[in-house]
Amino acid sequence: MNHLKLAGLALTLLLPLTAEAHRSWLLPTSTVIAKPGAWVSFDAAVSNDIFYTDHRPLPAGQFQVATPDGSAATLENISEGKLRTTFDLALNQEGTYRVFSASNGLTARWEENGQRKSWPPRGVTPTPEAFAKEVPKQADKLTITQSSRRVETFVTVGKPNTAVLKPTKVGLELVPITHPNDLVTGETARFSFLIDGKPAEGVKLEIVPDGQRYRDSQDMINAVTDKKGEVSIAWPKAGRYWLEASYEDDKAPKPATKRSGLYVATLEVLPQ
Secondary structure (H helix, E strand, O other), X not given: OOHHHHHHHOOOOOOOOOEOOEEEEEEEOOOEEOOOOEEEEEEEEEEOOOOOOOOEEOOHHHOEEXXXXXXXXXXXXXXXXXXXXXXXXXXXXXXXXXXXXXXXEEEEEEEEOOEEEEEOOOOXXXXXHHHHHHOOOOOEEEEEEEEEEEEEEEEEEOOOOOHHHOOOOOOEEEEEOOOOOOOEOOOEEEEEEEEOOEEOOOOEEEEEEOOHHHOOOOOOEEEEOOOOOEEEEEOOOOEEEEXXXXXXXXXXXXXXXXXXXXXXXXXXXXXX
């Protein structure tokens, strides 16, 4: 089992990626590099405006790197501030890198004596043993959700490849039909979304271009996946884009009563 699949299977800390208007993102300084030997820096944060640091950082410890040959790489020069986390990545191989944070596990909500309860507590790593011990088997308004979360971006050095684009078959995932580092204005990109390895119909996408803070409107692109889990996106202009995809159904394995997935990516669209 490769390290990408292990990352998806691990019951890592399930921090909410969005809350009200807050949006999570991972922003590289560049997504296309001519040749090995360069560096890319990243900002990771949760904010009100896209790519503008005004709320809180995303923890650096939750991010991993898949290199073009499928091995893991180490993040360097990590700094976690009050509003953002920054780190650097050395690009020593030709091909496509995937920098990501992924989690998958159970969450629960219920009422007890008229008060709302939730599990796991904030800041606590969930485990199956703790779930069995701390979540009641019966309770008022008990909802158990199989939740997956993924935040990621892609960087290509020289010629792109697809080794890191293979699905882990865990949670909500993007499987590019159009390579994520081959997006240009005037061309329509095709993406496929999977939920636990199967085509996800009805995934709702919100795509917002950079510079939201300096516009009167979000200029949001909305789209929904078809029966094959596929969607087409036409890019109105060059620049960096924030993409969020969300999915929910009632096909979760027991003891969950529903299944939800949240996926976030930063993409760069270049002019022709």
